[in-house]
Amino acid sequence: MPRKVKVRGREYLLALLREEQEKAGYISEQFIEQTAKSIDLSISEVYGVATFYHLLSTRPLGRNVIHVCKCIPCCLKSSQLVVETIQEKLGIVPGETTLDGRISLQLINCIGACDQAPAMLLNHELHGSLTPAKIAQILEACP
Numbered sequence: 617m618p619r620k621v622k623v624r625g626r627e628y629l630l631a632l633l634r635e636e637q638e639k640a641g642y643i644s645e646q647f648i649e650q651t652a653k654s655i656d657l658s659i660s661e662v663y664g665v666a667t668f669y670h671l672l673s674t675r676p677l678g679r680n681v682i683h684v685c686k687c688i689p690c691c692l693k694s695s696q697l698v699v700e701t702i703q704e705k706l707g708i709v710p711g712e713t714t715l716d717g718r719i720s721l722q723l724i725n726c727i728g729a730c731d732q733a734p735a736m737l738l739n740h741e742l743h744g745s746l747t748p749a750k751i752a753q754i755l756e757a758c759p
Contacts, residue, residue, distance in 0.1 A: 643673065678713040679717060689733045692733070705752060705755050727742070
């Protein structure tokens with residue numbers, strides 16, 4: 617019996633998911649199904665990877681995505697103030713997107729910027745040592 621030729625192997629799964637996230641803004645159910653079939657994995661395996669990583673999303677997000685660190689160093693340095701300021705300025709809570717689709721707010725475990733706490737990522741750009749004034753400036757400049 618001839619062996620099934622894989623388009624790409626399991627080792628490329630995360631790269632495929634990241635590429636789709638960048639291209640489409642999220643990872644659709646259809647993409648998960650197609651990817652699972654093309655690399656001979658179950659849908660649940662692909663879905664598990666797509667939902668494990670906080671920088672990947674299985675639902676559409678805003679044009680701009682803010683990730684606020686919620687780990688201990690940032691919490692000790694007032695990351696809650698960051699979240700509250702963003703909520704006040706945008707009228708959304710973590711997990712939501714503004715009505716105009718401009719900005720989504722997400723909480724994640726760590727962005728690797730403990731030395732700049734409290735910190736956030738805006739479209740993968742790091743902003744650290746945040747204050748309410750700095751946050752307001754960042755949000756005003758956001759397209």
